[in-house]
Amino acid sequence: RAPRAPYADPAAGAAVKATDRAHVFHSWSAQGLIDPLAVAGAEGAYFWDYDGNRYLDFTSGLVFTNIGYQHPAVVAAIQEQAGRLTTFAPAFAIEARSEAARMIAERTPGDLDKIFFTNGGAEAVENAVRMARVHTGRTKVLSAYRSYHGATSTAINLTGDPRRWASDTGSAGVVRFWAPFLYRSPFYASTEAEECARALRHLEDTLAFEGPSTVAAVVLETVPGTAGIMPPPPGYLAGVREICDRYGIVFVLDEVMAGFGRTGRWFAADHDEVVPDLMTFAKGVNSGYVPLGGVAINAEIAATFETRPYPGGLTYSGHPLACAAAVATLRVMEEERTVEAAAHLGEHVLGPGLRELAERHPSVGEVRGLGAFWALELVRDRETREPLVPYNATGEANAPMAAFGAACRKNGLWPFINMNRTHVVPACNITEEEAKEGLAALDTALFAADEHT
Numbered sequence: 001r002a003p004r005a006p007y008a009d010p011a012a013g014a015a016v017k018a019t020d021r022a023h024v025f026h027s028w029s030a031q032g033l034i035d036p037l038a039v040a041g042a043e044g045a046y047f048w049d050y051d052g053n054r055y056l057d058f059t060s061g062l063v064f065t066n067i068g069y070q071h072p073a074v075v076a077a078i079q080e081q082a083g084r085l086t087t088f089a090p091a092f093a094i095e096a097r098s099e100a101a102r103m104i105a106e107r108t109p110g111d112l113d114k115i116f117f118t119n120g121g122a123e124a125v126e127n128a129v130r131m132a133r134v135h136t137g138r139t140k141v142l143s144a145y146r147s148y149h150g151a152t153s154t155a156i157n158l159t160g161d162p163r164r165w166a167s168d169t170g171s172a173g174v175v176r177f178w179a180p181f182l183y184r185s186p187f188y189a190s191t192e193a194e195e196c197a198r199a200l201r202h203l204e205d206t207l208a209f210e211g212p213s214t215v216a217a218v219v220l221e222t223v224p225g226t227a228g229i230m231p232p233p234p235g236y237l238a239g240v241r242e243i244c245d246r247y248g249i250v251f252v253l254d255e256v257m258a259g260f261g262r263t264g265r266w267f268a269a270d271h272d273e274v275v276p277d278l279m280t281f282a283k284g285v286n287s288g289y290v291p292l293g294g295v296a297i298n299a300e301i302a303a304t305f306e307t308r309p310y311p312g313g314l315t316y317s318g319h320p321l322a323c324a325a326a327v328a329t330l331r332v333m334e335e336e337r338t339v340e341a342a343a344h345l346g347e348h349v350l351g352p353g354l355r356e357l358a359e360r361h362p363s364v365g366e367v368r369g370l371g372a373f374w375a376l377e378l379v380r381d382r383e384t385r386e387p388l389v390p391y392n393a394t395g396e397a398n399a400p401m402a403a404f405g406a407a408c409r410k411n412g413l414w415p416f417i418n419m420n421r422t423h424v425v426p427a428c429n430i431t432e433e434e435a436k437e438g439l440a441a442l443d444t445a446l447f448a449a450d451e452h453t
């Protein structure tokens with residue numbers, strides 16, 4: 001069991017870090033410029049380092065610990081499965097795997113009743129696109145500029161996030177469009193209804209010029225996450241559903257980040273009662289305790305592969321440890337009413353608390369989100385909405401956000417920072433006191449951002 005905070009063993013921490021720096025090659029980083037914190041342990045909404053510092057985690061890792069760290073029921077289920085059957089190849093029927101699939105299918109909307117398992121989100125997106133292409137016999141795929149779908153070949157091509165620039169091959173068949181985002185509307189719309197109507201017309205126009213009969217799928221994050229937590233305007237998802245139906249295009253909703261309670265419903269699509277043809281998931285499915293992701297498949301696409309083999313697979317598809325963790329996580333979420341807790345947190349604690357911060361801090365341009373899924377858009381000027389740091393800023397240009405981050409950490413809060421935004425994405429089951437502790441730390445840290453307005 002991890003030592004609880006307060007806990008101090010700086011020498012052990014220094015050794016862990018030295019070995020890390022010698023041998024671990026980190027994601028998305030210039031290896032010589034990073035200084036990763038050595039983490040000694042974690043529990044619930046908190047983690048702690050080797051110097052006796054404890055942090056309230058407002059990132060949920062990478063937005064995956066929806067039930068917090070080290071939930072004893074999930075840890076026990078993983079241990080139990082390890083004792084019984086640690087691993088087994090995917091072609092066999094394994095209790096943990098079939099039970100996880102049944103429980104996921106029961107919660108996904110509509111007829112999304114078959115589950116293809118992967119080890120994470122990007123693989124889920126890769127396979128959803130493959131299914132759509134084989135099912136339709138078409139190749140083109142449309143995705144939104146403000147999006148993140150993963151770092152593998154097709155997933156990074158679909159991604160709009162600038163992290164794709166370095167590896168984007170501009171692969172044939174991927175076309176990006178502008179999904180709605182009122183605060184920085186690409187159509188200069190001034191109301192949600194206007195932004196929605198113009199975004200749907202833009203999608204229609206894009207399809208018309210691409211040739212709808214050549215398009216296999218439209219892939220959207222239900223609530224774009226990494227790109228800024230942007231709940232779609234009412235009617236948008238239903239509109240996309242209708243367009244896809246009209247042209248026989250597969251509608252893929254990526255719920256890797258928004259799914260499994262994050263938005264206060266099991267899936268973000270539940271808010272609009274929209275049922276996609278394929279839905280990708282990962283992260284919250286088992287709170288990230290063991291890598292797991294997948295695609296939930298509707299009856300029509302599943303039927304395509306009844307007599308025709310599905311051309312895809314993964315060695316660790318539906319790994320028993322990951323599936324046992326999913327079964328236990330879903331039971332915990334049911335018993336502890338985690339989804340309802342996230343909804344309550346958004347409506348009564350985080351939403352009002354963050355809006356109050358916006359009133360006090362001129363650097364907060366917009367507060368948006370729902371459930372345990374919020375973003376603060378930090379700006380130099382509320383009128384012009386000029387971002388606090390330029391798009392994709394690094395080094396000196398990013399100094400205001402770096403100062404804000406440092407102030408958060410000094411106040412015991414680990415923030416999620418992306419460009420000019422901080423995302424408030426704690427575990428869905430944090431207590432009201434924990435949330436308020438985090439809001440107070442944000443309040444103090446925002447003065448560092450206000451200095452740049």
Ligand code: PMP
Pocket residue numbers: 062119120121122123125148149150151221225226254255256257258282283293
């Ligand atoms: N889709 C979405 C919406 C995501 O947020 C992410 C990860 N942040 C992915 C896909 C990729 O998931 P993974 O990193 O597990 O491959």
